[in-house]
Amino acid sequence: xxxxxxxxxxxxxxxxxxxxxxxxxxxxxxxxxxxxxxxxxxxxxxxxxxxxxxxxxxxxxxxxxxxxxxxxxxxxxxxxxxxxxxxxxxxxxxxxxxxxxxxxxxxxxxx
Amino acid sequence: xxxxxxxxxxxxxxxxxxxxxxxxxxxxxxxxxxxxxxxxxxxxxxxxxxxxxxxxxxxxxxxxxxxxxxxxxxxxxxxxxxxxxxxxxxxxxxxxxxxxxxxxxxxxxxxxxxxxxxx
Numbered sequence: 001x002x003x004x005x006x007x008x009x010x011x012x013x014x015x016x017x018x019x020x021x022x023x024x025x026x027x028x029x030x031x032x033x034x035x036x037x038x039x040x041x042x043x044x045x046x047x048x049x050x051x052x053x054x055x056x057x058x059x060x061x062x063x064x065x066x067x068x069x070x071x072x073x074x075x076x077x078x079x080x081x082x083x084x085x086x087x088x089x090x091x092x093x094x095x096x097x098x099x100x101x102x103x104x105x106x107x108x109x110x111x
Numbered sequence: 112x113x114x115x116x117x118x119x120x121x122x123x124x125x126x127x128x129x130x131x132x133x134x135x136x137x138x139x140x141x142x143x144x145x146x147x148x149x150x151x152x153x154x155x156x157x158x159x160x161x162x163x164x165x166x167x168x169x170x171x172x173x174x175x176x177x178x179x180x181x182x183x184x185x186x187x188x189x190x191x192x193x194x195x196x197x198x199x200x201x202x203x204x205x206x207x208x209x210x211x212x213x214x215x216x217x218x219x220x221x222x223x224x225x226x227x228x229x230x
Contacts, residue, residue: 008151034218043115043201043221044154088153098169099219103153 003027006089006102015111019076023089023102026070030091030100033065035074038086038104047087048074079109113137115222117202123228124192132187132225134202142205143185144219145169145177147198154201160185192229200225 006023013019021035032051036044048063050056056063062075072091076083089102118133136143145157146169156169160179174196176188185204189196203219 006153036221041224043203043223045221046218049218098156098159101154103151 001026003100004089004091004102007105008103010106010108012108012110013079015079015081015109017079017109019079019083019107019109021074021076021087021089021105021107023072023091024070025072025091025100027093027100028067028070029093031094032092033063033072034090034099035061035063036088036090036101038088040085044088076107081109081111084108114220115202115204117200117222117225119225120223121226121228123230124189126193126229127191130189130192130227132189132200132202132227134185134187134222135183136185136202136204136220136222137183138204138206138220139182140204140206140220141182143179144203144205145175145185145187146201146203147171147196148201148224149198157187157200192227194229196227197229198227200227 004025035048037047038044050063050065053065053067060077064073086104086106088104090099092099115136124130141162144159146154148154155171157171157175158169158177160166163179163182166177201224202222205219
């Protein structure tokens, strides 16, 4: 079993829809949670960074962490065609431990 | 600011040949990383460096070597390429690291990648 599980998609939604992207994990020691966005043929770029449980909002993006369920989510409101990309979740234990990445979910927003 | 640059952008390499993938950052970050990204497997860490002069092995280090002679450069060398090393390679850096070992958990900034095909 992988430490981090992420549905590969692809996920297709109409422009303006609310998108929910999710990851589950098995290691309860993970403390830091991140979402990266990767456009085709580009490197990943950090989108959101949270510590422990709770919500974090940044514009149209909201990251949620539920440590009791070992489940993290990224919500995108009013999705735009420019949001079409692969979204990678990532997490680490802190204390200078390595970052573990999910395999990514490919999102397509249809105009 | 350029951030992280990688060269070449893409390369086709004959099996058994050697090759060095170059990575340079201009952010003065302490820590640097090499990942490979394969369909269905995601990003896997090959090697890392917390500071100039030190390196460490990631989860898939076999067949690869790295050096960190200075803060800005972190080249990855394939001594004798094999077809299973066909992948997209990403270099990354982050703003902190530990001089006593271990890996930094701070935000990682990625380069544009090198697409390598080994035939």
